[in-house]
Amino acid sequence: MFGRRKHHEPAAAPQWEHVTGNILDLQLLPKLTGPGMDHWPSPKRYTVLLHPEGREPYQATIDVHPIDHPDDFYFSQPGAVTGFLVDPASGQVQFDMGDRRNSTKAHQTDLSLLEDQVLSGVAAPRGEAVTGPPWVVPAECPSCGAPVDQASAAMEVAPVCSFCERPLPVEPRARF
Numbered sequence: 414m415f416g417r418r419k420h421h422e423p424a425a426a427p428q429w430e431h432v433t434g435n436i437l438d439l440q441l442l443p444k445l446t447g448p449g450m451d452h453w454p455s456p457k458r459y460t461v462l463l464h465p466e467g468r469e470p471y472q473a474t475i476d477v478h479p480i481d482h483p484d485d486f487y488f489s490q491p492g493a494v495t496g497f498l499v500d501p502a503s504g505q506v507q508f509d510m511g512d513r514r515n516s517t518k519a520h521q522t523d524l525s526l527l528e529d530q531v532l533s534g535v536a537a538p539r540g541e542a543v544t545g546p547p548w549v550v551p552a553e554c555p556s557c558g559a560p561v562d563q564a565s566a567a568m569e570v571a572p573v574c575s576f577c578e579r580p581l582p583v584e585p586r587a588r589f
């Protein structure tokens with residue numbers, strides 16, 4: 414894409430759009446060589462499926478070198494859903510570092526909050542005659558991997574995924 418741009422034209426500043434995507438694949442690239450490079454982990458090549466609003470989902474690849482993110486980049490694994498920045502004009506894609514799902518520190522904080530969330534999402538014991546909302550719903554759609562708005566899905570009579578519109582698996586939440 415850079416090759417086509419004429420030499421004197423100033424590069425247009427990217428117009429970053431926030432897009433949710435899921436990680437399809439993660440490959441290790443060869444390590445960089447040279448002074449000071451030996452201790453860095455291998456660069457990673459991510460294949461992601463982006464879900465821009467109002468447009469068709471599409472695939473993109475993003476190369477990430479740990480050297481560019483020495484402190485706080487969380488290396489998500491295939492299957493994860495996270496936030497990206499997309500510049501539609503140039504086609505550039507990068508991880509959205511303002512999204513806490515891409516932050517190692519935020520993940521550590523979330524781990525300590527997880528216990529509370531698990532307790533509030535305890536399913537009713539089997540055999541108890543309760544059904545209907547509020548439900549325990551998964552954080553990600555098992556069909557397409559898109560994030561689920563658990564707060565609103567939990568209260569719907571028959572929650573469906575907002576991306577693929579397949580029904581979400583639900584269990585009645587325990588009543589206390």
Ligand SMILES: [Zn+2]
Binds near residue numbers: 554555575
């Ligand atoms: Zn889905």
